[in-house]
Amino acid sequence: MLNFEYKNPTKIIFGKGQIEKVASEIPTDAKVLMLYGGGSIKKNGIYNQVINALSKHEVLEFGGIEANPKYHTLLKALEVIKSENITFLLAVGGGSVIDGTKFLSSAALYEGANPWDILKKSIRTEVGMPFGTVLTLPATGSEMNSGAVISNEETKEKLGMGGPGLFPQFSVLDPQVIASIPKRQIVNGITDAFTHVLEQYITYPAGAHLQDRIAEGILQTLVETAPKIIKDTTDYEAASNFMWCCTMALNGLIQKGVPTDWATHGIGHELTAAYEIDHARTLAIIGPNLYRFKLEQKKEKLAQYGERVWGITSGNTIEKAEQAIEKTVEFFHDMEISTQLSDYTKDYKGFAQLIKSRFEERGWGALGERKDITPSDVEKIIEMSY
Amino acid sequence: MLNFEYKNPTKIIFGKGQIEKVASEIPTDAKVLMLYGGGSIKKNGIYNQVINALSKHEVLEFGGIEANPKYHTLLKALEVIKSENITFLLAVGGGSVIDGTKFLSSAALYEGANPWDILKKSIRTEVGMPFGTVLTLPATGSEMNSGAVISNEETKEKLGMGGPGLFPQFSVLDPQVIASIPKRQIVNGITDAFTHVLEQYITYPAGAHLQDRIAEGILQTLVETAPKIIKDTTDYEAASNFMWCCTMALNGLIQKGVPTDWATHGIGHELTAAYEIDHARTLAIIGPNLYRFKLEQKKEKLAQYGERVWGITSGNTIEKAEQAIEKTVEFFHDMEISTQLSDYTKDYKGFAQLIKSRFEERGWGALGERKDITPSDVEKIIEMSY
Numbered sequence: 001m002l003n004f005e006y007k008n009p010t011k012i013i014f015g016k017g018q019i020e021k022v023a024s025e026i027p028t029d030a031k032v033l034m035l036y037g038g039g040s041i042k043k044n045g046i047y048n049q050v051i052n053a054l055s056k057h058e059v060l061e062f063g064g065i066e067a068n069p070k071y072h073t074l075l076k077a078l079e080v081i082k083s084e085n086i087t088f089l090l091a092v093g094g095g096s097v098i099d100g101t102k103f104l105s106s107a108a109l110y111e112g113a114n115p116w117d118i119l120k121k122s123i124r125t126e127v128g129m130p131f132g133t134v135l136t137l138p139a140t141g142s143e144m145n146s147g148a149v150i151s152n153e154e155t156k157e158k159l160g161m162g163g164p165g166l167f168p169q170f171s172v173l174d175p176q177v178i179a180s181i182p183k184r185q186i187v188n189g190i191t192d193a194f195t196h197v198l199e200q201y202i203t204y205p206a207g208a209h210l211q212d213r214i215a216e217g218i219l220q221t222l223v224e225t226a227p228k229i230i231k232d233t234t235d236y237e238a239a240s241n242f243m244w245c246c247t248m249a250l251n252g253l254i255q256k257g258v259p260t261d262w263a264t265h266g267i268g269h270e271l272t273a274a275y276e277i278d279h280a281r282t283l284a285i286i287g288p289n290l291y292r293f294k295l296e297q298k299k300e301k302l303a304q305y306g307e308r309v310w311g312i313t314s315g316n317t318i319e320k321a322e323q324a325i326e327k328t329v330e331f332f333h334d335m336e337i338s339t340q341l342s343d344y345t346k347d348y349k350g351f352a353q354l355i356k357s358r359f360e361e362r363g364w365g366a367l368g369e370r371k372d373i374t375p376s377d378v379e380k381i382i383e384m385s386y
Numbered sequence: 387m388l389n390f391e392y393k394n395p396t397k398i399i400f401g402k403g404q405i406e407k408v409a410s411e412i413p414t415d416a417k418v419l420m421l422y423g424g425g426s427i428k429k430n431g432i433y434n435q436v437i438n439a440l441s442k443h444e445v446l447e448f449g450g451i452e453a454n455p456k457y458h459t460l461l462k463a464l465e466v467i468k469s470e471n472i473t474f475l476l477a478v479g480g481g482s483v484i485d486g487t488k489f490l491s492s493a494a495l496y497e498g499a500n501p502w503d504i505l506k507k508s509i510r511t512e513v514g515m516p517f518g519t520v521l522t523l524p525a526t527g528s529e530m531n532s533g534a535v536i537s538n539e540e541t542k543e544k545l546g547m548g549g550p551g552l553f554p555q556f557s558v559l560d561p562q563v564i565a566s567i568p569k570r571q572i573v574n575g576i577t578d579a580f581t582h583v584l585e586q587y588i589t590y591p592a593g594a595h596l597q598d599r600i601a602e603g604i605l606q607t608l609v610e611t612a613p614k615i616i617k618d619t620t621d622y623e624a625a626s627n628f629m630w631c632c633t634m635a636l637n638g639l640i641q642k643g644v645p646t647d648w649a650t651h652g653i654g655h656e657l658t659a660a661y662e663i664d665h666a667r668t669l670a671i672i673g674p675n676l677y678r679f680k681l682e683q684k685k686e687k688l689a690q691y692g693e694r695v696w697g698i699t700s701g702n703t704i705e706k707a708e709q710a711i712e713k714t715v716e717f718f719h720d721m722e723i724s725t726q727l728s729d730y731t732k733d734y735k736g737f738a739q740l741i742k743s744r745f746e747e748r749g750w751g752a753l754g755e756r757k758d759i760t761p762s763d764v765e766k767i768i769e770m771s772y
Binding site: 008214241 | 399
């Protein structure tokens with residue numbers, strides 16, 4: 001087991017009818033900016049639940065934060081925060097709204113001239129403006145971690161940021177919100193959370209047996225829960241397990257003491273930036289091919305995953321690893337998630353070469369748990385994904 | 387899944403050579419009281435490591451906190467805290483030293499006349515004096531939770547206390563400390579952590595599938611790790627997994643969203659109070675008999691535990707449940723932990739009746755996840771344990 005530090009101070013408020021508790025979590029003298037996305041919360045009743053709960057607070061609102069939250073949209077919200085002397089942020093949405101809110105939490109207290117520097121120069125956020133979240137779409141785990149990813153349309157960049165100042169003070173997780181989520185977003189959420197676990201688990205054995213077991217437990221629960229929640233989004237038992245799995249998949253716990261990969265995300269972000277393919281679907285396109293490409297290095301963990309999550313018993317280590325990859329692809333296909341780039345765009349020729357060049361220009365060097373996936377390897381993995 | 391709230395702000399600093407980090411976790415202007423037990427830390431070098439790390443801090447010390455920390459010993463430490471204007475507590479020890487420190491954290495700021503009231507009147511500690519821990523004996527999980535158990539020799543009571551003010555600010559977990567722990571305490575630690583998981587898991591199905599998987603993951607890891615760490619306490623991989631399992635077994639995570647039992651602890655505490663039997667061993671005496679007594683109500687979870695942790699495949703639900711109990715007893719016996727009261731004392735006649743009367747007098751009513759274990763049931767369970 002590798003050395004690690006772990007601290008996660010976010011308060012989780014989980015269950016039926018919990019949204020009204022936002023009122024007691026936000027100081028009554030706070031001036032609140034409520035942030036949300038395209039307005040689905042006005043159709044499904046969550047907007048009203050939050051507004052009613054905060055009837056004794058001073059609340060302004062800012063809607064229209066997009067999927068893959070855009071820097072220039074967030075700058076408009078930042079103007080509101082500064083001009084209105086906002087003191088507390090409340091994200092009501094999925095990972096995009098929460099990530100956007102994290103950027104604002106940091107930017108609101110940032111003293112530099114250009115807030116994009118927080119991302120471009122990887123400035124760690126030690127203290128941010130306090131914020132809470134009401135999660136409406138389980139997927140990214142952003143509700144219980146301190147990271148965010150922001151897109152810049154002008155520069156075609158999608159960059160990450162983080163720091164101990166970016167944990168939500170609280171997050172309300174009411175699984176009943178899942179009832180009104182479209183199937184497309186449900187399967188995206190499952191795929192996203194599933195890949196989050198794989199990124200922290202399919203590396204090489206590090207003697208962290210408990211972390212392995214917990215990672216496998218999240219994967220097993222997602223595999224068992226997926227058909228149930230896809231069939232019936234009002235199945236509360238399935239909804240609650242789906243929601244808690246998504247949070248646990250990326251709240252820091254399973255990555256402690258082990259190497260982590262994250263190359264699938266690094267490459268996948270480029271597919272979203274270029275073609276606006278849903279984030280989760282880019283992971284389903286890249287992940288299995290990355291594992292095929294890195295089969296030799298990842299075979300022990302892939303075989304263990306195959307045995308424990310998929311019940312594979314036949315074959316040697318390599319054969320078990322190969323079967324595990326095929327099981328993963330089948331799992332995505334069963335959710336009607338295509339794992340080939342050509343199913344999403346016909347304009348893919350030369351894309352692998354382009355990303356190779358872009359990675360070289362950025363001087364990123366290498367990805368993966370061994371930092372040995374070169375831009376040339378990335379080109380090959382993308383070509384395998386056509 | 388039941389509704390729940392979860393917040394655990396303790397910072398864990400885990401790994402080789404981490405003890406020196408206490409220096410950067412304690413404010414330099416703090417006046418520190420370092421608390422420890424019988425002095426084993428002076429033999430194994432941990433005392434020197436801590437003292438050297440805190441060479442720039444003002445540090446006083448208080449040694450001699452016993453196993454099952456005693457109220458009257460702690461009162462002496464409380465006098466030091468008050469007379470010396472201590473502002474930060476540092477527990478260097480196992481669960482007893484940490485629990486004692488939690489009592490002191492609460493009592494130092496308590497304004498009532500009698501600090502025993504914190505336990506006797508179940509006064510929740512919202513704010514305590516800040517404290518950290520250096521864990522020297524994995525077992526109780528006290529290093530990452532907000533509970534403590536204190537014994538009063540005069541009244542023969544062993545009572546619990548807790549509250550959000552009693553999370554350690556930090557805990558240093560260096561698995562290398564395990565190398566010098568006597569085998570008796572190693573097997574106690576495994577038994578304690580194992581039973582902590584069972585108390586939160588062997589109840590009735592509540593649809594919390596991820597929590598079940600994580601509980602099973604801790605149990606599986608303990609079963610796999612036990613023979614390795616018992617054989618060789620310098621096996622770092624085994625030591626690190628043993629240590630992290632003990633913490634994860636009782637840091638609040640696996641109890642969220644599920645019913646919990648704790649009757650084994652409730653009854654076991656009486657065996658320690660009466661006979662000074664090691665806490666963990668009282669759990670091994672009572673737990674299996676509690677499960678036999680409650681077989682019908684607990685059969686589904688016992689059978690699931692048998693299937694997933696012990697690989698039991700034959701028999702119906704009741705038969706699998708019975709085999710799971712026998713496997714648990716074998717596990718304890720393999721560690722040379724006796725599961726019969728008569729192996730610890732010859733003076734047990736009438737004890738079951740005595741505890742029944744004591745529970746009746748206290749008006750405790752009933753124990754267990756359904757609150758249906760009556761004093762008469764406790765009598766029967768203890769008689770089964772003779």
